[in-house]
Amino acid sequence: MTRPTAKEVKAIADVAGVPVDNEAAARIANSIGPAFDGFAAIAGTLQFDLEPSTFVVVQTSKAAR
């Protein structure tokens, strides 16, 4: 998982149906880059069998309370 470039941001926003100009694309890439960096160690590592609703299962488990 690598942070998107301004050019990639522009393309993704176009596909999403909300086009942005080059300046906005550069700003977005700068803003969300750290989130991509921060999550990079997790992305692509998750087990297959997490569903359904792992969060709710953990949240309501005895250990959580």
Place this chain on the structure above:
Amino acid sequence: MSSEPALMSLTAVAKAIADKRVSSREATQSCLARIVRWQPHLNAFMAIEAEEALKAADAADTALAKGDRRGPLHGVPLAHKDMYYEAGKVVTCGSRIRGDFVATTTSTALQRLKNAGTIRLGSLQMAEFAYGPTGHNSHYGSVHNPFALDHITGGSSSGSGAAVAARLTFAALGSDTGGSIRMPAHFCGVTGLKTTVGRISRAGAMPLSQSLDTVGPLARTAEDCAVLLTLMAGADPEDPTAVSGPVPDYAAATTQSIKGLTIGVPTSFYVDDLDADVAGALEATIAAFKREGANIVAVELPDQRQLSAAAQLVLAVEAAAFHKRWLIERAQDYGAQVLMRLQNGLAIPAVNYLEAMRWRGVALAAHLAAVKGVDAVIAPVSPVPAPTIAESDVGNSPDAEAVIQRLTRFTRPINYLGLPSLSIPSAFTRSGLPVGMQLIGRSFDEATLLRIGAAFQRATDFHERVPQLP
């Protein structure tokens, strides 16, 4: 009893009204008199409904005289963040886009407080669409901190923090998606409860992120928050994500000692790069817990930066999806910073978003394992006390997101984990600014947080300090 009813706590004024020592009209007039004096300095209210409030107060007094007490908060005047729908009322959500939106339904949380007998003073300012942690609002102006008018209140529940601190309302609803209750509570010196995801129905509350949004109160004391939570919590057919099952008596929990409870202190992240006043407040709060009989232990939490990153991915995408139609049709009607932040979500691929969602249960399990045997974790709400309005007015500058992320770095991980967190006033800086600490609990264990908060407030007086007009 205070000669000014507005200075009483929610619990105290509700009892005084029930005992007919104070009338609802007197309580309402007292709040309205303070609102008249403070509003020009704070900009805390979006709408003030004095005439209707007094009429409702008179009706409450008449009903009580006939023995008809509607509920535990009979005749208590309140105002809430302007994002809780009330049928027939304009609900701006702090925005131009919804500047003339009239709600056709009433939010469950608000309705439950109305059922308990509360009456409406008006509505409170907020960040546009609850998407900003500072208290700036480019449409309706910044809200000012009652303890230092040139400083921020924090957001997005900016008006709620300022109005509760200045004793303009006995309590207020806020909402917390990334810190929006805890930040204003910390900066304004009030008590704020971010509830567990699922604890209070979100039906009729403006959405920002369906996975992270929570409803909760800001009030003067932990006891007041407990009373409000007991009234609002529980299942709701209008919102199946609100959990079923019995609602604890949270107020009863606030009377218990904390002797023997175990409070964890993180060994990293939450103790790194703190302002000296915040670091001092953390140490002093831990010392107070020790004096009250709590055991203090060090806890090593999983990497909070990863949680924070995941929270940012989830929030950005969900907010952008909610706003997509307006991003296409009315982009010019957003404030520059909110537009910029909403656009961020457009650039995150669906697979990345879903990975961030899929990891949530795994991350919560890891957190729970790390805090095994610990009743609550203490941490600062923010590394700094309230900055000035001018220095934090970053608009849509290239550094804006980085500034926002720094301010909220101690709150976002908790939203991602969906955990409850109580912010309590814990100190004042040498320059007179409030500092709050958050108590982070286990899922659905608000009772323990309120118990610890109440014990701290019995031993200290930070929550009783009333700001003075310059």
